[in-house]
Amino acid sequence: MDTANLRKRIADLRAEFEERLAALVTIPTVSMDPGRRAEMDACAALAGRYLREAGARVDVIETGGFPLLLGRIGEDPTLPTVTIYNHLDVQPAEAADGWRTPPFQLTRDATGDRWFARGTTDDKGPALTALYGARLAIETGVRANLQFLWELEEEIGSPNFSKGLAAAIAGDPAGGRRAFATESVVVSDTIWTAAGHPSISYGLRGLMGFTIALETGAKDVHSGTTGGAARNPIGELAGLLSAMYDARTGKVKIPGFYLDVRRISAAERRGFGRAGFSRRRFAAAHELKSLRPLRSDLDALAALIAAPTLEVHGIVGGYTGPGIKTIVPHRAEAKLSTRLVPDQDPAKVFRLIKRFVKERLPDAVVTHEASLEPYLAPTGGPYNAAAAAAVRATFGKEPAFVREGGSIGAVLTMRRLLKAPVIFLGLSLPEHGYHAINENFDWGQASGGMEMFCRYFHEIARGSARGSKHG
């Protein structure tokens, strides 16, 4: 493959790529909003058109929730088949939250190389980038079948992905759909540890979300007439939260919580050390004023990707208007989750937490909201080797093998149902504002990503990964 020609071709595709990304982000595919069916269908139709224009046969699978798109380029049983997973649904975004540009309209910054809009980096930009990588691979004669799985429910934990994928695997001769099989999966929904430092993730944290509600009365009451004898549910929840964890350090105090945490090996730790992580740049990228007291950059990175957390997302209850209102609230609810690492089990962690809470506050109500198991891909092996080779050739740097702090529900489903190794080739950067206001993506990552994916597909086709399903 001629690198100069490849890069020239990528530069020529830029205007079209930008136009297509702009069209995709204009559709507010907010999966948390059940009223977005029309937007989801519109996005599936548009994305289906892009897949077809790249040479794919497209199936839209009805999952019971929002649809799942399948696109297949090449169906030669003698060639290796790679599946590329992305999602096209997005987090909610409201202009009033502090966006500097309209959240559902692609806006270029002054350099022209950075695009702001919800979904640019998570995950419409990487999805389109991988598709352009596939197109380049085909143009350069790749000998592999490329299959696309584009989901519209990732941001709500992929509740119907398993059903949709099972239907795809079963096939549907009546509808003309053939069975879906693959030798490997690459997921492009992860984040480099630092700009300029390509990293390949080999693990995800799991998630267990829950709420704790405490109701001590039927209505808010006057703190003058009842204060002193009335219980204060916010105060008691605050006491409970501080018994559950030390928020200053993050250390969870629930007995047994850390019991199943697998130790990080010396090799993993060395890999983390090569990822270019810096607390200063991390804080700047996420606009954090200060961080928890972590002794080193490496300790901080390990806390982000290889250690479990307890997080308070919000407390509902009491007076939240201007000034103060001297009430004793009658109800408070804390919204929490834990991020989990191998080999923690979400169901077991929920049991530990529920027992801990009920021992201290018997009238609190603990409600399970969501569970995702942690995931650990094989380290090493042919697929990671192919990924590393693609990264090296594209970005001129050795990738660091790290883990991801987030959770992707579809990964666990794909490993289970497709019985194929799932690896990660992400393109997002910390400063891209994942799940935050002013989300953005940039031409550097998009153009590099196209080249990287093109090279990755050629690596697979060259057989470096052929023959092993356990890469």
Next chain:
Amino acid sequence: MDTANLRKRIADLRAEFEERLAALVTIPTVSMDPGRRAEMDACAALAGRYLREAGARVDVIETGGFPLLLGRIGEDPTLPTVTIYNHLDVQPAEAADGWRTPPFQLTRDATGDRWFARGTTDDKGPALTALYGARLAIETGVRANLQFLWELEEEIGSPNFSKGLAAAIAGDPAGGRRAFATESVVVSDTIWTAAGHPSISYGLRGLMGFTIALETGAKDVHSGTTGGAARNPIGELAGLLSAMYDARTGKVKIPGFYLDVRRISAAERRGFGRAGFSRRRFAAAHELKSLRPLRSDLDALAALIAAPTLEVHGIVGGYTGPGIKTIVPHRAEAKLSTRLVPDQDPAKVFRLIKRFVKERLPDAVVTHEASLEPYLAPTGGPYNAAAAAAVRATFGKEPAFVREGGSIGAVLTMRRLLKAPVIFLGLSLPEHGYHAINENFDWGQASGGMEMFCRYFHEIARGSARGSKHG
């Protein structure tokens, strides 16, 4: 005074009283809402009309905030002058908060003896009751001057009352307004400890309201990508709150907080014991499911009226919508107050709290919101004796001398500017829903109140209190 005739006359006045109370509560005099100027003026006009119809000369004093009404019945310098304080502004009320009837429309219950609406018990009902008591006293030949001070800013801490009262004391010959002087003040804005157990309050708790804000970033961030290294301001505030007090028991852990609390005397404690307080009835009246672990009814009452508190009114920040959203919040603010008892000083308590917070969370911002000193009226003395005699003759029971758990800013101002003893003759009951939804007042308390005030004014006129300014 012929009791049978007096009660017959009160029964005859009932329809008119109800009609006037209904007209008063229809005007939403929500002082927290600065946009209610028209309603305040309408209420002042209506209340002025009621005062004039009872024979008063009325002045409306512009305070810079909402107006203050003065009404004078009788101006004979050889007679004793009693000032009656009430307020006509109310707490906010929204139908959506759980009101069973429209909050600003008087609605009778099935018996016809109980009226629901915001302001019925706090404090429009008692204001009108005291006015009817004055009318009855005049009809029965009372030899005293009766002065009314009706405020429209009590629920916001009486920010302009001091200025308004000073203007009234100074008088204004140009405006025809004479100087305002009095030998004693009676405030009717307090609550009996229990229905059927008349109580006379001789003290108020003070108040010191404040907020604690902690901002750890510029925006909410993703708990997958930042959780473990990012600080969690809700978690840290929860830890701080639980260091400040044990919410389960209410015990404040801030060093020095209890240092200036005056011990309750044995005589006071005996008085509390006669007030008919029961934890069961208290919990039922305020619709509380359970109370703090207090060993006896007497301990619970003492905690409500003679001990300071720390209260969390609300926490702002984080995600509060349905389900959970896996963010790390960037800011949290807790809204708090302490109720204070003699001889605690709000300014000193604020300093103690601020120091405590800053030692633990140097980047937290502690903001003072409001201060009211605690108040202790003289116990015993001629005014309390007159009040006790009026209660005894009206309700056939010995009143219990207790304190009030709430705070009334105007009381401190009147003691300072009028240099006269301030005593309390309240009519509200715990089940009347002070500051709560479904606020109500009832004919039993209104009719008894009219008789009690009539008798109280006669007691003063008879000279039982004349000659002492120190009650």
